[in-house]
Amino acid sequence: MPNTYSQIYIQLVFAVKGRENLIKEEFRDELEKYICGIVNGKSQKVLALYCMPDHTHLLLSVKPNISLSDLVRDIKANSSAWINDRKLLKNKFNWQEGFGAFSYSKSHLDNVINYILSQPVHHQKRSFKDEYLAFLEKFEVEYDERYLFEWIN
Template identity: 70%
Template sequence: MPNTYSQIYIQIVFAVKGRENLIKESFRDELEKYMSGIVSGKNQKLLAIYCMSDHTHLLIGLRPSMSVADLVRDIKSNSSAFISEKGFVKGRFAWQEGYGAFSYSKSQLDNVIHYILNQPIHHQKKTFRDEYIDFLQKFQIDYDEKFLFEWIV
């Protein structure tokens, strides 16, 4: 789009179906590279990614020509097929329905990138459930707990 200028930074967070710990360290790097290819193939800019065993964080510089919903749909469906086809897990892999999308200003990027890349350290102190609810509260997003991800009890 000529003469269209934007600066949109979105952190996207989504979970493995059933919150199972299916993303193993043995293929995490390959999965992150594959997801990065999906993002760049959609003409978007990936700034950070980290796949934990049961959820994923991405920070994306989003062009206004693509909706967040369409990008997340493409990332989730293509990466699910990739994981299944590669045989990284037994059976068919799937992400849970839904996702979180949180916007940031340029001045916050370094902190968000650091946060994403240090997920293993962060999750030594805080569960994914607590982390996700903290995001919803910090961004003042109304939510009903019964519609959040399936949580392992």
């Protein structure tokens, strides 16, 4: 889009269906590269990405030429197909419906990138549920608990 300039940074958070620990360390790096390829193919930019066994954090620099919902749909659909086509798991892999999207200013990027890349250490102290609810509260997002991710206790 000529003469369109933007600076939009979004952290996406989405979970594995049933919150099962299905993203294995053996293929995590390849999955992250594949997700980066999906994002790059949509002319968007990945700033940080970490796939935990049961959820994913993704920090993007996005242009206003694509719907965020369409981008997430494509990331989830194509990455699910990639896992299933390669038969990396015994059962079919799916992401849960929905996602969290949280915006940041440029001055916060270093902290958000470090936060995402240190997910394994972070989750030794805090559950995904606590983390996600904290995001919703921090960003003052109204939500209905009936429609949050399926939680495993």
